[in-house]
Structures are given as structure tokens and as C-alpha cells.
Amino acid sequence: MPPNSRKNPRRKTGLSTRTRTRRPITPRPSPQHKKSDAEGERLQKVLAAAGIASRRESEQLILEGRVEVDGQTIVELGTRVDRLRQNISVDGEPLPRPKLAYYAVHKPEGVVCTTKDPSGRPRVTDLLPSGLGRLFSVGRLDMSSEGLILVTNDGALANELTHPRHGVEKTYDVQVTGHVDQTVLSKLRKGIHLAEGFARVVHVRTKSRRKNGTVLEMVLDEGRNREVRRLLARVGHRVQRLTRVAIGPIRLGEMPAGTVRRLTSEEIKKLRAYVRQAEQKPHNNQKRLDRPATRQAVLSWRDRKQQAAAGKHSAKKPNRRGGQR
Structure with missing residues (x-):
């Protein structure tokens, strides 16, 4: 059969061979609720916490258009609100502010x-x-x-x-094993590499020394999971007791x-x-x-980048004709 004798069924019906998918149109939030969409709690959660109805029943109230926020009827379940700063009403009855x-x-x-x-x-x-x-x-x-x-x-x-x-600072009293010297304190101040990047303390000092341990005062302005314990473990000191003394x-x-x-x-x-x-x-x-904490770390970081780039260019891939490119 000649190559041009086959008929394209799409052409016969007048349809294009290229199918286009349309993105769903999502309505833009009104200027009145731009901030509440990004912050606060979900509206159905606020209604449930206020004792209006259960979470599922509160969702139904929203879908039925019976809930208003700052005078505007809300029908979207993803709306976030601040109960302390916004006026919320159900069936015209305002929620009492806690x-x-x-x-x-x-x-x-x-x-x-x-x-x-x-x-x-x-x-x-x-x-x-x-x-x-x-x-x-x-x-x-x-x-x-x-x-x-x-x-x-x-x-x-x-x-x-x-x-x-x-960057709210939090102060901790930390009892660790072993005697902590100035070298360890300097490492903590300069920064230590954790799994998600470099981290360093805002302030650290030795409060007291014991027979087999040391009590440190540490100040951090981050809230990463178990950060104090992980930092001290990287410098060889296990935490025996950790007490937050100030926020x-x-x-x-x-x-x-x-x-x-x-x-x-x-x-x-x-x-x-x-x-x-x-x-x-x-x-x-x-x-x-993102950046290394010391000059030596910066140099080694640059060396690793150069080695990685050299290895990438040295690995030649064959082209379609089987040669090297």
C-alpha cells in the first residue's frame, strides 16, 4: 500500500492531531483575604474549635454559603483566617472572640x-x-x-x-560528657556542617566543670529539630541533660x-x-x-566543585555515529 494512501481519521473529522490540555481556572483571592489565605488556621478548624459544629459539619456550613468573614461569604474550604483579627459569623451570628x-x-x-x-x-x-x-x-x-x-x-x-x-534567641543550659575546651567552643561559634547545611550558635560559654562533664550555656536563633544535641554530637560530646532557660x-x-x-x-x-x-x-x-563556615572549608568546597566539573567534561558520551563528541 502506498505510504500516502492511509487516511488520518483525525483529519477526516476535522480534529487537530495535537491535543491541548487546558489548565483549570482558579479564582484569585480577593484583596481582602490575601493575607488570611497565607496565614492563620483553616476556617472549618476555627469553627470546630469554637464549638459551632464538628469539622465535617463545619465544612458543610462553608459549602452552603452560611459562613462570612469580614462581611464576605466564604464557600472555599481552603480559606485561612485569623480568628483574633477577623470578624467571622455563621448564619449572621458572630463568633465570640476568645x-x-x-x-x-x-x-x-x-x-x-x-x-x-x-x-x-x-x-x-x-x-x-x-x-x-x-x-x-x-x-x-x-x-x-x-x-x-x-x-x-x-x-x-x-x-x-x-x-x-x-531569629528569636533561645538560651539553653546543657550538661555534656567530657571536658569542653576552647577549640570545641570555637568550632561551635564558626559553624558545623549538619545534614541540611551549616549551623552555628549565637553564643556559647562554659558555666561550670564537673568530674566527668561540663555545663555549657548555649544561645541559638534557629529552631531546627534537636539542633543542640546534633551540634554537640558532631564535636564529640554527648548531651546528658538539656534545659531551656529563656525564650x-x-x-x-x-x-x-x-x-x-x-x-x-x-x-x-x-x-x-x-x-x-x-x-x-x-x-x-x-x-x-549554604556557605562553608571557615576559609579552609571554602577552599575544599571549591576544589570539590572543580573536580566535579572536570569529571563531568572528561566523561565523553558517544554521538549518534558512534564517535566521541
């Missing part, structure tokens, strides 16, 4: 910071008095550590305290383990002022993560 609460907790070892724990382990929120409503921990402190953790229902302040761009201007003081106290109005003002100052302070977190 009273802001701020607590300092001395978390003991063996207590987790999560709001829900499927394993049934004791939580930080279990240490609080009953009847306070929904509260959550600000940041985290691993189960084997103890010390200060803040608990609140102020989502905006919690976000400012935990966001990397603010910004808030100190643990003489609070016994497992106790709770409400922050004073003066402490809350200091905390807000500290966050504003920290936001204006320049931070080079990304630069610290």
Missing part, C-alpha cells in the same frame, strides 16, 4: 509538645488548668529535654516567635518542673517589643546554611 492567654510552662522530661498524641503520652497542655479553652505550644522542645515553653492562643504572636526571619526576654527562673504560671502584662509587652526588634535585625540564615 480572650488572649499567655502561659509559661516548665516542661519536664517525658512530656511532648504536640496538641494531640496518638500514643497517649503526657502533653504540655495537660499541665495547664482546666477550662482555659484551646491553647497550643509555641515551638517545640523534644521529649527528652526540659525547660521553658510558652503556651498561648495568640496565633499571630506564636507565628512571629517561631518564624525563622525573626527572648522570658526567663524560666526558679519554676519547678511541671509548674505553670501566667505571663504578666509587662512580660507580654517585652515579648512583643523583642519580636519587633528581632524582625528589624538583619539575619543571614540562608547564607549561613
